[in-house]
Amino acid sequence: MGKLLEVKDLAVSFQTYFGEVEAVRGVSFHVDKGETVALVGESGCGKSVTANSIMQLLPMPPAFYKNGQILFEGEDIVKKSDKEMQKIRGNKISMIFQDPMTSLNPTMKIGKQIIEGILKHQKLSRHEAKKKAIEMLELVSVPQPEKRINQYPHEFSGGMRQRVMIALAMVSNPELLIADEPTTALDVTVQAQILDLMKQIQDKLGTAIILITHDLGVVADISDRVIVMYAGKIMEEGTTDEIFKNPKHPYTRKLLGSVPRLDMDRNESLHSIEGTPPDLYRPPKGCPFFDRCDKAMVICKDHMPNKEYHSDSHYSYCWLNHPMAKAADEGSEI
Amino acid sequence: MAKYILKRFALGIVTIWAVITITFILMHSVPGNPFATESRKIPPNIMENLMKKYGLDKPKSEQYIMYLKNIAKFDFGESMKSDSETVNQIIARGFPVSARLGLQSILIALIFGPALGAIAALYQNKIPDYVAMIISIIGVSVPSFVLGSFLIQFVATKVEWIPIGGWGEFRHTLLPSFALAVMPLARFSRLMRSSMLEILGQDYIKTAKSKGISKFAVIMKHAVRNAILPIISILGTTVSDLVVGSFVIEKIFGIPGLGQFFTTSVFNRDYTLIMGVTVFYALVLISAMLLVDIAYMLIDPRIRLTKEGH
Numbered sequence: 001m002g003k004l005l006e007v008k009d010l011a012v013s014f015q016t017y018f019g020e021v022e023a024v025r026g027v028s029f030h031v032d033k034g035e036t037v038a039l040v041g042e043s044g045c046g047k048s049v050t051a052n053s054i055m056q057l058l059p060m061p062p063a064f065y066k067n068g069q070i071l072f073e074g075e076d077i078v079k080k081s082d083k084e085m086q087k088i089r090g091n092k093i094s095m096i097f098q099d100p101m102t103s104l105n106p107t108m109k110i111g112k113q114i115i116e117g118i119l120k121h122q123k124l125s126r127h128e129a130k131k132k133a134i135e136m137l138e139l140v141s142v143p144q145p146e147k148r149i150n151q152y153p154h155e156f157s158g159g160m161r162q163r164v165m166i167a168l169a170m171v172s173n174p175e176l177l178i179a180d181e182p183t184t185a186l187d188v189t190v191q192a193q194i195l196d197l198m199k200q201i202q203d204k205l206g207t208a209i210i211l212i213t214h215d216l217g218v219v220a221d222i223s224d225r226v227i228v229m230y231a232g233k234i235m236e237e238g239t240t241d242e243i244f245k246n247p248k249h250p251y252t253r254k255l256l257g258s259v260p261r262l263d264m265d266r267n268e269s270l271h272s273i274e275g276t277p278p279d280l281y282r283p284p285k286g287c288p289f290f291d292r293c294d295k296a297m298v299i300c301k302d303h304m305p306n307k308e309y310h311s312d313s314h315y316s317y318c319w320l321n322h323p324m325a326k327a328a329d330e331g332s333e334i
Numbered sequence: 335m336a337k338y339i340l341k342r343f344a345l346g347i348v349t350i351w352a353v354i355t356i357t358f359i360l361m362h363s364v365p366g367n368p369f370a371t372e373s374r375k376i377p378p379n380i381m382e383n384l385m386k387k388y389g390l391d392k393p394k395s396e397q398y399i400m401y402l403k404n405i406a407k408f409d410f411g412e413s414m415k416s417d418s419e420t421v422n423q424i425i426a427r428g429f430p431v432s433a434r435l436g437l438q439s440i441l442i443a444l445i446f447g448p449a450l451g452a453i454a455a456l457y458q459n460k461i462p463d464y465v466a467m468i469i470s471i472i473g474v475s476v477p478s479f480v481l482g483s484f485l486i487q488f489v490a491t492k493v494e495w496i497p498i499g500g501w502g503e504f505r506h507t508l509l510p511s512f513a514l515a516v517m518p519l520a521r522f523s524r525l526m527r528s529s530m531l532e533i534l535g536q537d538y539i540k541t542a543k544s545k546g547i548s549k550f551a552v553i554m555k556h557a558v559r560n561a562i563l564p565i566i567s568i569l570g571t572t573v574s575d576l577v578v579g580s581f582v583i584e585k586i587f588g589i590p591g592l593g594q595f596f597t598t599s600v601f602n603r604d605y606t607l608i609m610g611v612t613v614f615y616a617l618v619l620i621s622a623m624l625l626v627d628i629a630y631m632l633i634d635p636r637i638r639l640t641k642e643g644h
Binding site for chain 2: 090102
């Protein structure tokens, strides 16, 4: 399968009153047609900034592309004007957001909000567009779509609104769907429904998905590959199996360790990662995870590790995986 | 909806009654009477006759009841100062003039105020923002009588077509409408700027952008419509303020509106006229508020539901 999206050495910063915040610092990855890639990391690691920059949805200024390319179907998105982006947004790349309660315009009927996107990208009459909108609502299993189309967002529950958001995003059958924490604001039971729905639609329409989340449970369910980000950099990437069964970076291990498990002892408290991520006003020279890592070595402080491949699809940035530090990998707890 | 309006109507009547009662008490607790303010002394027997004629010799409670009865028939009584006219006639003569002036000003303020605020928000902390906010600060802080005099001095005396004052044709209304519009215009633009800034940061604006629709459509269809809601909520008071006339502007431009009677009736202790214009103002205010609330319901579906539900 061909590469649909290729992000090369992307760096995005925010110019603020206090100085430059380097939110994304040289990120490279790709997404193939029809696959699901998860971007994982804790708050502020740059995953949302990465996703938004693919859509050129960051407010510029203060944000600006500092370096790198975002190649979508071979064309560099970084260089595109707003006019050109309008033809891509909602048409070839769509996005759904974290909070369905606030992501829909409260004073506009659901139908109108969906039709708006259809009319923009497809040569359909208003009547046909309405029919298409009803079809889309059916596709995302909103009951009674003919009636619901004339209702306002406040008449929908959170889960239903996220379904509407998905319908809205999928109207033009995009090549790529970016889902920015699509289940974070929902109940656990509804989360599973929404993930199922996304998987179903992907099977039906062959859309590639970038799933941004901090919930590794969500990742295991749906994604083909996982990219772990920390402090604006990629720490580790691999297939879902590789990341879950054979994590190579201490940060990935800690992340996995902090997921609650059914087989945990009743009295055992949840694991958390001590400390806070580094300040991105002055990002560290070496490994950003240095001061929270219990396996940190002297070299980690001032030198960023190199990319080490563990298989064709699996790599990480950690000095422990350097050929000269082999021994340290033994005795890991997971 | 009908039930809601009916309920509001009943509430409005209670409010009017409260306004009548409070005004009545306040008015009669001020020393003096309509005839005592004259410079020349009135002989006691004539005074007695005058008091009798207007029912002022009766106990206050009786006067109050009588007044309520008359008002129920929409009869505000005779003006105690100008024998020839009833209060109803004064209102009928002055209100259309004031209302026209007020509506024209509201129109100016509603067209340019939100537009100015929206532009300021879209160019936040850039030159258009500064210009818009300087205009609105000047608008809020320069009193209308200063602006009115300024306009007469620098516009009316220079442009022959625009008269200095008076009333009659459309050109007479230009300067006073503008002078009256500046304050609400400035207020609207400041309100619009802050609500627009808030709305532009909302998630659904990002959703709209992510659909690929043009910047203009995002702003007009999604941002402005939601940002204008706070302006609509203060529209009721603004409309009623302007529509019943401004004493100052009417005085400066020599306009025969209703505004002057608010002030002169109090100075003259013209009891019936004081009551008349106050109750009338309350009526206009209450109806304007009701209309605004209905408009609000039409624009914001969330309010429609909750209010119907209760």
